Amino acid sequence: MPRSHDDEAANGAVSRPGQVVDSPRSLLIVLVLSVVLFQRIGVPLGGFGQVPVALLAPLTLLGYGLASGLVVPDRTRMRLYVTGTGTLVLLTLIALARGQRPSLLSVMFLVAIYAFATVRVPALTTADVEAVLDVVVRVMLIAGCVGLLQMAVQLLGVPYEDWPARAVPASILIEGYNTGDPIHYGSPYYRSNGIAFLEPSFLSYFLGLACVIALHRSRSMLVISVLLLSLLPTLAGNGVVVLLAGVAVMLLSKRRRRLKVLVPPVGLAVCLAVITPLGSTFVGRATEVSEQGSSSSLRLVEPYVRVMPATLDDLPALLLGAGAGAATDFLDSLGIDGLLAPVVPKLLMEYGVVGALLFLLFLLWCLCAGALTAERPWGVGLLFNYLLLNAALLQETIALTTIFFLVLLRTDREDPSLMYRGPAGPPEGAVEAP
Amino acid sequence: MSQPEGAEAKEAVSDERLNRPTAVDGQNMSLDPLEAVAASWRLIVVIALLGALCLALLYALTSDRYSSSTTILFRSGDPSSLVGTLPTGFGSGNSDRALNTQADVILSDAVVEPAARAVGSTASAVRRSIEVETGIDSDVLTLSGQANTASGAQRLTAALADAYVSLNRQEGVRFLETQAEALQAPIASLTARLDALTVAGSVTPADESRRAALVVQLTELTQEQERLRTNAEIYAGQVVVLSAADKPDIPSSPSPTLGAVQGAALSIVLGVLLALARALGGKRLRSGPRSVRRSRDSDGRRAYVGRVHATKS
Secondary structure, eight states, X not given: XXXXXXXXXXXXXXXXXXXXXXXXXXXXXXXXXXXXXXXXXXXXXXXXXXXXXXXXXXXXXXXXXXXXTSSEEOHHHHHHHHHHHHHHHHHHHHHHHTTOOOOHHHHHHHHHHHGGGGEEOTTOOHHHHHHHHHHHXXXXXXXHHHHHHHHHHHHTTOOOOOHHHHHSOGGGBOOSSOOSOBSXXXXXXXXXXXXTSSSHHHHHHHHHHHHHXXXXXXXXXXXXXXXXXXXXXXXXXHHHHXXXXXXXXXXXXXXXXXXXGGHHHHHHHHHHHHHSTHHHHHHHHHTOTTSTTSHHHHHHTHHHHHHHHHHHTOHHHHHHOSOTTHHHHHHHHTTOTTOOOOHHHHHHHHHHHHHHHHHHHHHHHHHHHHHSSTTOTTHHHHHHIIIIISOOSSOHHHHHHHHIIIIISOOGGGOTTSOOOOSOOOOTTOEEOO | OOOOHHHHHHHHHXXXXXXXXXXXXXXXXXXXXXXXXXXXXXXXXXXXXXHHHHHHHHHHHSOOOEEEEEEEEEOOSOHHHHTTOOOSOOOOSOXXXXXXXXXXXXXXXXXXXXXXXXXXXOHHHHHHHEEEEEOTTSOEEEXXXXXXXXXXXXXXXXXXXXXXXXXXXXXXXXHHHHHHHHTHHHHHHHHHHHHHHHHHTOOOHHHHHHHHHHHHHHHHHHHHHHHHXXXXXXXXXXXXXXXXXXXXXXXXXXXXXXXXXXXXXXXXXXXXXXXXXXXXXXXXXXXXXXXXXXXXXXXXXXXXXXXXXXXXX
């Protein structure tokens, strides 16, 4: 059914013929889809690695948004960004002057990724936010079904194959991820990654997010059941963390009644988990935190135990940092497979105390306001995933998704840093549209 | 055209319902990052040139450093299993762990001190100048040594590799010799028992059978001891130098040109951030055309799109 002029106006959009992205709603939809769907594609830079399309496309959209006025800078966040990233760039220059070998690409990535946290979408309405959320749920429903199909096909005897690796030149596929990952060593069955996702854990992460959104948006039991079931063949905990955190937040809010819809699909998922080996794998992963060398331990314990002493023992490094990229190099040099550098130890080791504190102030200012609210039950889970579970500081998919859902997908009315003045006249000199 | 009071109230209510910002904080709308950068382009150019110049100058004044490297294959396993053969692919169960242990061994005093003596330096200075890299899914170690001259770097790396190979061989030889020595006690015991039987001069069939068994055991142990001693003499160690330390042609330290490029790149970013900071500080608020358009939908509600530029205050 064609949309009426009233609908357009209600969306805060004024149609611009010939432009695909002509409203905050379409800008945000294209942005989130580019982050979710292009995460495996990169532009090769010769010997300097790859630049992910999941960063290039959003950057282009950000530039377009700023030029067209769909997106405007937030002064408070911009001040904190300029202070934080400016300090980090300065510290990188100092590191070069000290004869260290910081990764310039690393600091450039950081400057680029976090520019997204400095802007807001002034004409965004609640209806726009809901529309974007619904698109995310629909896309993840499709991705979840693809993941289920991937596992079903394997169970029918067709061996796993990474289709994009056959269809696309290897140089433009992002490297360094466990895209095809067997359920356990030597198993013929591979965890589902939904074809388009970097790893099964990324599919799980987005499915968990979509599940919380679906609960928040009171989607049907069928939708929630499919999303929950799709989590199983990923065998990853990221989505479960987002989901559990979201459910916990909703339990504490007025929306707790919406959780009733969870009971049948969770029961079904538990039954499936009990009668298949998937359940024991999940339980094993959930209780492995204290085990040295386990996936959880490598994310939640080991990085701090390894990085903190190396940083604290060296006073110049503690004050000025060891240079961009040093934390990753240090952890790689330990030769421990799966050891990640979460946000805080990475910032502390690479940029020292002052740089880390200033940048963390910017990060927490931007993200916490969007995370710690019952209006966005996915916030706490995304924040936990971003800060603790993943090496997310420069992982564009996780970082941009976190920024998108906690910062960009916020109407001005929800932004505590803005002084809403209420209905008033247009800004001085504004031109009335024809 | 002025609206009646009732219409204004209705509009406010409808805006509230739609959660649309009807008036945007003027402070927030005053910053256009693209224009802020364009307005401060001279500042950005000056900072970029300064950064490039400073870093290039610094690199030009800093003495060159040369880096030499050598690759070493580590074959894990019992030394006695390696004698006389060069196995190409055997697993120790945890190859990464074995290789990381070897990296620590290379950085230990047992290797660094002989290497330091060989190049006439101190252990701490050598330790600061070397790097050990372990390959992923590989049994190859890469040693790199740095010095102020190309030949110095080559000498340091070669000395380190020699010290490591030598230590590894000595450890293996000691292991084999210890095993051979451990056989000496049972050999002596068997010899004594054989001597006792000979002295007793007994000729019963049972004695003959015991004597023959003792001779067989003694022969086996003596042969095993001989084998271990021979192996100790020919043992080459668990490590094989795959490529000798090379003599670098060019310094590994960054050149002034690279410094200029790096300095300029980072300084441009810094300049852009400073330009934004200037604009945020209110020193570069522009006057110019306001491009905000006001549209009115069929219900008379207003929606603003486009950019607003603040006037100079």
